[in-house]
Amino acid sequence: WDETTAGEMASQMNLIINKSPVQLGQQLLRLGLFQQSSINSIVLDVVYSDDNSSIKQNNKLVFLLGDQLDQLFDPLTEYSPESTDKIYKPPNKPLSFYQNSRLISIFNDSNLISSICQELLTVQTNFTINLVNFLQNFVIPLRIKVLEHGIDKLPISKLNSIFPPTIDEVTRINCIFLDALKSAQPYGSFEIIKACGTSIPYFYKAYMRHEAATRNFNDQLSSFLDNFHHQIPERIDTSYFTKRRIETIIHGSLNLTKLKLILNRLINEKISHLNTFTINNHKNSLMMKKLISKYYNSSIQTIDSFGNDKLKPYESRVFTPTGKILTELANGWPIDLQYGWVNRRVISIFDCENLMSVDNMKDEITIIFSDHILFLKIIDENYYNQIKKKQRKSRKLRSSPITNIPKLKVSGWADISNVFPSTYNDGVFLQFFVTGNGIKLDPNQPELTQHMRKYKLSDPNKLNDGYKIIELINKAKILNKSSPFHLFK
Known part of the structure; x- marks a missing residue:
């Protein structure tokens, strides 16, 4: 009890008017x-x-x-503000099962399955290289020149509305996916499918933001090239980065369609190949198919969602x-x-x-x-x-x-x-x-x-x-x- 404090508190009190005890x-x-x-x-x-x-x-x-x-x-169940580093981790040893008392590796793939895996890796490699090349040799030099006030009447906010920062995000997630595929390749098709299933869900938010940010990209790019082509830095090879090539790189969701088609072929061949083995332990067989279906569905559902979900306006x-x-x-x-x-x-x-x-x-x-x-x-x-x-x-x-x-x-x-x-x-x-x-x-x-x-x-x-x-x-x-x-x- 403190008289001074109690007095100060009492002096600050006001009579309650028009308020009931309830x-x-x-x-x-x-x-x-x-x-x-x-x-x-x-x-x-x-x-x-x-x-x-x-x-x-x-x-x-x-x-x-x-x-x-x-x-x-958890990026699969909640918004993840963390920077994404490594998603997929290769196994210490590959999954396997016993057939007739003989250990058989799950990645005992046929030549066709191996070629499909290689095709998937090649497609992703080419697309990722194009993204990295575009970012390093076109977008970043442009940003540097604009920040140095080297392009008249083009502030950085305007440049970012044409070539939004989502390009960096999409490039990064594709690099991570490519690293995952490269890490999985020595372990066979099962690990390739697993790498897809654990990595592709990370594409969703990055690509949805990118698609929303580049809805009017073609018109904005045409206007940019018409008005500022003579001020583009000399180190940028404009003969290589043509309007059509830039549009192809920016609209990267088309690459996901290619991945889906390849994955469809891979999963069909993989299931068919597994069915050719007479597996004594039926439980192991079902476990393998269940895991394959799980990772495959995780990939395909993410890719399909791009066509079904409504884009939210980037400017809002x-x-x-x-x-x-x-x-x-x-x-x-x-x-x-x-x-x-x-x-x-x-x-x-x-x-x-x-x-x-x-x-x-x-x-x-x-x-x-x-x-x-x-x-x-x-x-x-x-x-x-x-x-x-x-x-x-x-x-x-x-x-x-x-x-x-x-x-x-x-x-x-x-x-x-x-x-x-x-x-x-x-x-x-x-x-x-x-x-x-x-x-x-x-x-x-x-x-x-x-x-x-x-x-x-x-x-x-x-x-x-x-x-x-x-x-x-x-x-x-x-x-x-x-x-x-x-x-x-």
Whole structure:
């Protein structure tokens, strides 16, 4: 008990007007003052000495930590902001089975199967070489000259709209796939199919972004060549990089169709070849065919989805690789987030209601970056008028999307390493306790800070509730680490 503190607090109190005890009780419950909050995920840093004398103790420690993970995010089930390195890993020894007491390797392939595997590798090699060549000898020299202001009336933003950064992403994923095929080739057709099944699913998001970014590429390329052909750097061989060749390289999804046709032939021959063996152990035979079908379907379903899924407009993205659009959308942008976009990654974005807001504009957008958490307040009266209209019509908030992006203002930001979230009421409500410098409120008044925020999620579900957001914040903390580490779960 402190009389001074109690007096200061009492002097700041105001009489509650036009609020019933029920409303007061509901607000106390919404703020989580009488409920237990919980967490489902926590990050622990384990530091151990790395020397020969402690190897046994370290091995015991590792065993107790849990299962070691190769990747922080599962790219097949969730958005993965991690940089993709190696996806496929060749086996230490190939799968095999016994026939008549004799060990037979699963990659005991026929000449036809081997030739189809070689054809697949050749097609992917040629396409990847063309991509790398185009990126290194055309796009990058162009970017360098534009950044040096060497091309009049062509800013880097305009160049990136013609030759978007998705080209780099597509090139990288194709290089990784080619490396996987090369690693798998010595082990036969089964490993080739496995390499396809584990690598091609990574193509989906990269190619969907690329297709959306290059919808009007042919017209933009024609305009670029007409207006700037005389300013193209001399080191670029324009006789080689013709308009038709560039269009063929950019529209790389056509290569996926070739891969699908080759895979279809490979799987038919492989299954037929397996059926020619009289396998005593019927269980092994079924296991092999099941694995082959699993990897094949993983590849084909990803390729087929490109023709079925609807492309989302590239210009409606909330952010660019440099953060430019996002900074233009919101007022009061902090200096901490004006730079560092080369390494910064967006982990998640979700809608919520600020339970501690003192005005009627309570809706916010929270963005989890790999290094910061950012709170954007919606300050658009038209937005709230639309919400009220929908409430009156259907009594259900956000039954249809808002047509335009509303006006936004930065209401706070904090270093992700200082954020400690918890949830209550079955994952519907979130509270952020922020240590260190806390939540900064105004770039012009650095002394203004908060250490607590409470939110209600706008549309909580199994894929987006308080527990999932806690997990994503902890993953962001891990992703933000600069020193090497082993990851366990």
